[in-house]
Amino acid sequence: MAVTLQKIAEQAGVSRGTVDRALNNRGRIKPEVEERIKQIAKELGYQPSKAGRALAMAKRKIKIGFIIQSAQTPFMQLVKEGAMEAKREAESMGGSVWIEEIEDVDTAALIRLMEEMHADHAQGIALLPSEDMLLQQTIDRFAEEYEIPVVTFNADLPGTKRRCFVGQNAKRSGAAAAGLMAEMTDSRGDVAVVSGHASNPALQDRVRGFQKELERSYPDMRIVDIRCSYDDDWIAEKIVEEELRQHPFLKGIYITGHGKAGVCQAIEKAGRKGSLKVVGHDFLEANLNYLKRGEINFLIGQEAHVQGYEPIMILLRGIMDNDWPKEELQYTEIVIKNRYNI
Numbered sequence: 001m002a003v004t005l006q007k008i009a010e011q012a013g014v015s016r017g018t019v020d021r022a023l024n025n026r027g028r029i030k031p032e033v034e035e036r037i038k039q040i041a042k043e044l045g046y047q048p049s050k051a052g053r054a055l056a057m058a059k060r061k062i063k064i065g066f067i068i069q070s071a072q073t074p075f076m077q078l079v080k081e082g083a084m085e086a087k088r089e090a091e092s093m094g095g096s097v098w099i100e101e102i103e104d105v106d107t108a109a110l111i112r113l114m115e116e117m118h119a120d121h122a123q124g125i126a127l128l129p130s131e132d133m134l135l136q137q138t139i140d141r142f143a144e145e146y147e148i149p150v151v152t153f154n155a156d157l158p159g160t161k162r163r164c165f166v167g168q169n170a171k172r173s174g175a176a177a178a179g180l181m182a183e184m185t186d187s188r189g190d191v192a193v194v195s196g197h198a199s200n201p202a203l204q205d206r207v208r209g210f211q212k213e214l215e216r217s218y219p220d221m222r223i224v225d226i227r228c229s230y231d232d233d234w235i236a237e238k239i240v241e242e243e244l245r246q247h248p249f250l251k252g253i254y255i256t257g258h259g260k261a262g263v264c265q266a267i268e269k270a271g272r273k274g275s276l277k278v279v280g281h282d283f284l285e286a287n288l289n290y291l292k293r294g295e296i297n298f299l300i301g302q303e304a305h306v307q308g309y310e311p312i313m314i315l316l317r318g319i320m321d322n323d324w325p326k327e328e329l330q331y332t333e334i335v336i337k338n339r340y341n342i
Helices: 005-012 016-023 031-044 050-060 074-092 107-119 133-146 170-184 201-217 233-246 260-269 285-292 304-321
Strands: 063-068 096-101 124-127 150-153 164-167 189-195 221-228 252-255 277-281 298-301 329-331 335-337
Touching (some): 005 016, 016 031, 016 304, 063 107, 074 304, 107 124, 107 133, 124 304, 164 304, 189 233, 233 252, 233 260, 285 298
Parallel strands (some): 063 096, 164 329, 189 252, 277 298
Antiparallel strands (some): 298 335
């Protein structure tokens, strides 16, 4: 029986994606982990056959669809880079990947693209969902009627018949943000939350995780408001200006999505830089600059590249070899940075 990536992953105690990166020298893992994986693969007698897989994939005309929402945001462009790497790899082996971008959050456009991909004989689709009942029904219909597996990334729709999810545990990352905020504010005082799109499940889960952890572990801290900026810096700036007028003793702001430029500008205008603590997400260049200057105190990363690359590879492995992940939740790392470990 052929040695699979899953078998190597189980013996090494890592994910299949990590094994795939190690054996194909794509980095983004610790050198000692890569060395251990390669040693295990050698001991098990793993023999990849790229030529054979390329021929089989070309004969079956494997086609994967990949749909990004909020594609104009810098973070999603990093996700796209991961998807483009997977596309190049898939097409070098005889498959094809169709990548589509939706500028904002538009469920109707997402469903329309899913139908177009089905009509074009896509055998699997990876997508970034929004909280919408019709989309949930569409995912279930694709799985049941069309037998087209769907993988969600970045945000999830649990309870649907999607095959699996690739992305961060959003509730835990929100809880991590609560812990960081508490450490900076002596576990007491008022804080506000600036979120992005209300229909983004991942952002809503971050808020829920933040709320629950404050309630559970930091009863002397209070969330005075939760507002949505819709990933717009101008709206984020006005929200913070209003919050500071209404709550002049505000001690911290948690930003679940984009809008950090607006938040930081409002804080600077109010003369609160340094005294008002800020926790945000994603290691984008602009965010890292705010971190270096002390305008943001902590950033929480979520491996954007993996969220683009791995869903496509999961679909390829599943369709080609029936090699699906045993766990439906394929979580990326929660990585925390301040200005001293950039």
